[in-house]
Amino acid sequence: MRTETTIAAELTPPGSGAITVIGLHGPRAWEIVRSLFATASELPPEMPKPGAMRLGRFGSGEMWDEVVLTVRPGPPPNWLEIQAHGGRINVDWMLELLEQHGATRCRWNEFLRQTEPRWRAFAAEQLADAGTERTAAILLDQWNGAFDNALAEIRTLLQAGDIAAARAQLQQLLDLARFGEHLTKPWRVAIIGPPNVGKSSLINALAGFQRSIVAPLPGTTRDLVTVAAAFEGWAVELIDTAGLHAAAAGLEQAGTKLARSAIESSDLCIWVFDASSASPVWPEPDIAAKRPLWVVNKTDLAPAWKIDDVPDAVHVSAQTRSGIAGLGARISQRLVPAAPAAGTAVPFCSACVEYLRQLVALVETGDRSLAVELLG
Structure with a gap:
């Protein structure tokens, strides 16, 4: 929504930097800048030419900064940009000076909502x-x-x-709409399964570094551990969860409750089988109904059961990283079957x-x- 207020904002990212850009927009924009800007040879004109750029000094009293002033195209001249030296102190001083002369300070996104199409x-x-x-x-x-x-x-x-x-x-x-939501919000992918199937090792392999603690004892992971990753250009939050089993008690039971909450809030679940265990452990019906991506881990070891019996599963070894690239591609395909x-x-x-x-x-x-x- 446009207003009659003249607004000022820092348009470059905050922090230390060589150059900053400050935007000024509104009916009094040129009046305010004209009182604070001067070139070496002349005073600013009563009405600037749209698209004009001028090198000069911006400030008041004994404090000045050398800047480039740009008049954005289009009448009237109510949108100006000041390119000045960066740094928090300098930027704050310039914005405070503009405020003292009648501008209202705002955030960069509020400035864009006033100056750009919706x-x-x-x-x-x-x-x-x-x-x-x-x-x-x-x-x-x-x-x-x-x-x-x-x-x-x-x-x-x-x-x-x-x-x-x-x-x-x-x-x-x-x-x-769901795809658009995840352009800025990562897809949530929960790594789930019974204890000691290598869920933490798998998440470390997918992430490319050790984020989760790995140990040969079941029940090592009790809290949810998340790590940021990207597969084929889609941002993903991988969630390492506690092992799911009926005999969980105490802290382990609390961990399984957290795991189930992660399952409910995730966009995709990966159910991990252990190729070296005596037999495959399948999920309960409510979890199977969420259509997990099946992954058979520890394929670097001699399989103790027919791993091909798991339909459409990805075979990987978190230890040797065999199949990890293919798993990343499958995750991407499940999350975004057809990219626009x-x-x-x-x-x-x-x-x-x-x-x-x-x-x-x-x-x-x-x-x-x-x-x-x-x-x-």
Whole structure:
């Protein structure tokens, strides 16, 4: 929502740095900067030329910083950017000076919501939290207009009276809601199974370093241990859990309760079998109903049972890392069976999903004109 307030924000990441960019936007932007900026040869003009860049000094009294002032294109000149020396002290001083002259200080994301189109601003916010290059690329597509373009197409369909096509496109977008949620939030993958099948060793192998304590004794893992990883560009939080067995008591029983909570909250469960044990241990029906990914571990040892009897299982050795790359690929495939093509519109935040649901509700109740109005 735009306001008549003139706002100022640091647009570069906070902290120490060589250069910072401070944005100023609002009806008094040029008036405020003009009182604090001067070049070596002339005073700033009454009305700057859009797109102009000027080298000069910014400050007041005896304290100045050499800066580059940029007037963003487009009338009126109410969006300015100041490139100055970085560092917390310098940035705070400049923002305080702007506040003293009438600007309202805000965070960078609040600034973008005032200056950018709605979904472009939201996409920029989400980009800051992208966990991998692949998810960042998808968010960049949205920042570059993929989601906006899809909404424009739906608006055109509604105006033309093609309700069925508009409804189908809205549903296609909503079908990607769960995927869009995980562009900034890692998928949760719980490693589960009976005690001493090598769950902790497996999570260490998948992570590429030792995060979980490994010991030959059952019941070593009692708390949930999480580690960040990525498979084929999708951010994942691996969860190491306590061994599940009916005889658990005391601390072990508390561990199994935590394990079951992880199962309930996870996007995917991996049930681990031990190839060297006397016989395979299968999960209880409620866990099997969640369609775990079957993994047979310890294949570097002589198998004590027919490991091929586990359907569609991944055979690995956490000890030698055999099969670990293939397991990563299977995890990726289970989480994202069909990744959207480059440039595809994706509802990338909860606000997008809620907006689409509002549109669907209007279309379903026959309020086409209201849906068109909501689409702008």
